[in-house]
Amino acid sequence: MPGSEPVPQQETDDTMQIHLDAEKCQGHNRCYALAPELFDVDDYGQAVLMEEGDVPDGLKDKARLAAANCPEYAITLTGD
Amino acid sequence: MTDTLDPQPSTETIPEDAPAPSEFGMRDSIIGDSPEGTDVWQRVPYNADDYGPVSDFATDFDHADKDYNPNAPKVWKQLRDDGCPVAHSDRYGGMWIPITHEAVHDVAYDTDNFTSRSVVVAVGRPGDLAMPAPIGAVPPISSDPPFHGKARRMLLPPFAPKQIEPWEDEVRILCRRLLDQMGEITPGESVVDAAVQYAQHIPVNVIGRMLGFPEEDEALFREFVHVALETIAQEPGTRGGIDDLGKYIRAQIEDHRENPRDDLTSYLMNMELDGEKLSDDIVGGSIILLLVAGIDTTWSAIGSSLWHLAQSPGDRQRLADDPEVMTFAIEEFLRAYAPVTMARMVAKDNEFHGCPMKKDDWVLLPFPAANRDPKQFEDADSFIIDREINRHSAFGLGIHRCLGSNLARLELKVAIEEFIARFPNFELAGDVTWSVGQIRGPRVLPVRILAD
Numbered sequence: 001m002p003g004s005e006p007v008p009q010q011e012t013d014d015t016m017q018i019h020l021d022a023e024k025c026q027g028h029n030r031c032y033a034l035a036p037e038l039f040d041v042d043d044y045g046q047a048v049l050m051e052e053g054d055v056p057d058g059l060k061d062k063a064r065l066a067a068a069n070c071p072e073y074a075i076t077l078t079g080d
Numbered sequence: 081m082t083d084t085l086d087p088q089p090s091t092e093t094i095p096e097d098a099p100a101p102s103e104f105g106m107r108d109s110i111i112g113d114s115p116e117g118t119d120v121w122q123r124v125p126y127n128a129d130d131y132g133p134v135s136d137f138a139t140d141f142d143h144a145d146k147d148y149n150p151n152a153p154k155v156w157k158q159l160r161d162d163g164c165p166v167a168h169s170d171r172y173g174g175m176w177i178p179i180t181h182e183a184v185h186d187v188a189y190d191t192d193n194f195t196s197r198s199v200v201v202a203v204g205r206p207g208d209l210a211m212p213a214p215i216g217a218v219p220p221i222s223s224d225p226p227f228h229g230k231a232r233r234m235l236l237p238p239f240a241p242k243q244i245e246p247w248e249d250e251v252r253i254l255c256r257r258l259l260d261q262m263g264e265i266t267p268g269e270s271v272v273d274a275a276v277q278y279a280q281h282i283p284v285n286v287i288g289r290m291l292g293f294p295e296e297d298e299a300l301f302r303e304f305v306h307v308a309l310e311t312i313a314q315e316p317g318t319r320g321g322i323d324d325l326g327k328y329i330r331a332q333i334e335d336h337r338e339n340p341r342d343d344l345t346s347y348l349m350n351m352e353l354d355g356e357k358l359s360d361d362i363v364g365g366s367i368i369l370l371l372v373a374g375i376d377t378t379w380s381a382i383g384s385s386l387w388h389l390a391q392s393p394g395d396r397q398r399l400a401d402d403p404e405v406m407t408f409a410i411e412e413f414l415r416a417y418a419p420v421t422m423a424r425m426v427a428k429d430n431e432f433h434g435c436p437m438k439k440d441d442w443v444l445l446p447f448p449a450a451n452r453d454p455k456q457f458e459d460a461d462s463f464i465i466d467r468e469i470n471r472h473s474a475f476g477l478g479i480h481r482c483l484g485s486n487l488a489r490l491e492l493k494v495a496i497e498e499f500i501a502r503f504p505n506f507e508l509a510g511d512v513t514w515s516v517g518q519i520r521g522p523r524v525l526p527v528r529i530l531a532d
């Protein structure tokens with residue numbers, strides 16, 4: 001359902017999960033510019049996650065940056 | 081194309097329940113070149129002379145007042161400080177002006193109550209028999225769902241990031257050429273016009289190049305965009321002919337039919353909608369949309385950024401010392417000096433944030449004001465060159481997100497990089513003239529080049 005938030009993960013404190021809501025994404029491409037390690041874009045300029053789920057340790061700051069700059073609030077993070 | 085760009089009053093009547101035409105033509109244009117009182121354009125009950133210059137923007141807002149654009153950030157602040165998230169004005173037959181990020185966002189997302197059939201507030205608006213709301217005169221910008229998505233999807237691929245990236249060198253060469261053409265520069269003495277001699281030439285040349293049009297025609301495009309967006313307070317029918325541009329585009333389409341090539345015009349001519357090739361009218365209409373939407377918007381963004389830099393030695397230095405900061409600087413230029421205010425029409429009576437909105441009222445969408453909302457941005461009225469959290473809406477919000485945003489960002493970045501690489505130090509050197517209307521940016525921008 002568009003707009004639904006992913007259920008926060010309970011397991012460990014140090015897993016960060018990333019989620020991209022394709023319904024909300026309008027292709028502003030802020031995420032792709034700020035975190036190309038995490039995001040790619042398709043032929044229509046819509047963002048796609050390189051990998052669903054866990055964010056590797058070294059990329060957590062970039063994930064936060066991307067989420068904080070998405071004008072459509074399409075990127076959500078859970079855990080930390 | 082001829083009937084498109086010079087619409088004749090139609091005598092036929094279309095029943096109210098007529099199905100939407102399967103093909104969208106350009107019966108009227110966003111520019112409104114048809115005489116008042118016809119089916120496509122209706123004169124709104126508004127005469128600017130009865131109102132005169134604005135004395136209080138809280139009750140008598142007019143974005144086309146000549147004092148608005150030079151002072152816009154002060155106007156927004158005043159409205160916000162007065163606790164007015166949505167202002168109202170009787171001008172243009174009735175207009176609402178949401179000022180906060182939340183209110184602007186809510187209008188942009190609500191495509192049921194607010195239609196895009198006219199996105200430029202003017203003394204004329206599409207009449208009942210104009211192209212029906214889901215399609216509008218210039219898809220996708222004038223379209224509502226569900227049609228909007230189809231028209232938009234068609235135009236998305238050539239403007240996707242990976243298609244735009246390869247244009248960087250071309251844009252750079254163009255910027256350098258414009259700087260070369262400024263001639264001999266004596267630091268401390270020479271004054272150049274960063275808007276007239278630089279910013280305004282960049283987007284028109286780039287889109288012309290993408291379309292595969294000859295370089296020498298840029299003056300014609302510029303005049304057209306001027307007519308379209310800067311003369312909104314004039315009467316429909318007196319806005320100057322755009323026939324010549326229509327004929328010109330038709331000739332370009334003809335030429336591309338005979339000599340297909342790898343450019344945007346040929347791309348559009350090969351596109352299919354519902355399994356059929358686009359008609360010449362639609363190809364021409366899309367080209368006009370790209371010119372109108374892409375030229376003075378980007379020119380304004382480049383101009384405002386250079387206007388800022390002319391007054392901010394610290395920011396010039398930071399960009400020189402730390403080129404990496406450009407990623408954030410570009411977004412901060414776009415936030416603080418967002419050039420584009422759009423509009424909607426109220427589709428049906430509704431109450432919005434406590435305001436009684438009536439069908440056919442105008443609603444202005446000042447994304448630039450949303451970008452200065454202190455609830456959304458820390459220290460919103462300060463320019464912070466490395467602002468890391470910057471969820472700005474310069475390119476709009478929701479389904480109409482600027483289709484050209486990847487191109488616009490590239491042009492803005494390269495234009496600034498090249499200007500400051502050539503002229504690391506410069507200052508304002510006289511009166512700056514700002515545009516009038518929904519697109520905000522400097523039109524005359526004299527700067528004195530200083531010693532490195």
Ligand code: HEM
Binds near residue numbers: 370481487
């Ligand atoms: C800094 C420069 C630019 C800014 C600030 C800007 C801003 C905007 C905004 C705010 C919208 C949303 C309209 C709405 O909500 O009704 C929009 C739509 C659009 N822009 Fe831009 N624009 C810029 C440059 C360009 C360029 C270079 C092009 C193309 C060459 C372009 C093509 C379009 C098109 C086709 C739409 C309509 C998209 C749709 O309705 O789905 N723009 N632009």
Ligand code: SF4
Binds near residue numbers: 028047069070071
């Ligand atoms: S920043 Fe947001 S809207 Fe833009 S492409 Fe990324 S996810 Fe989509």
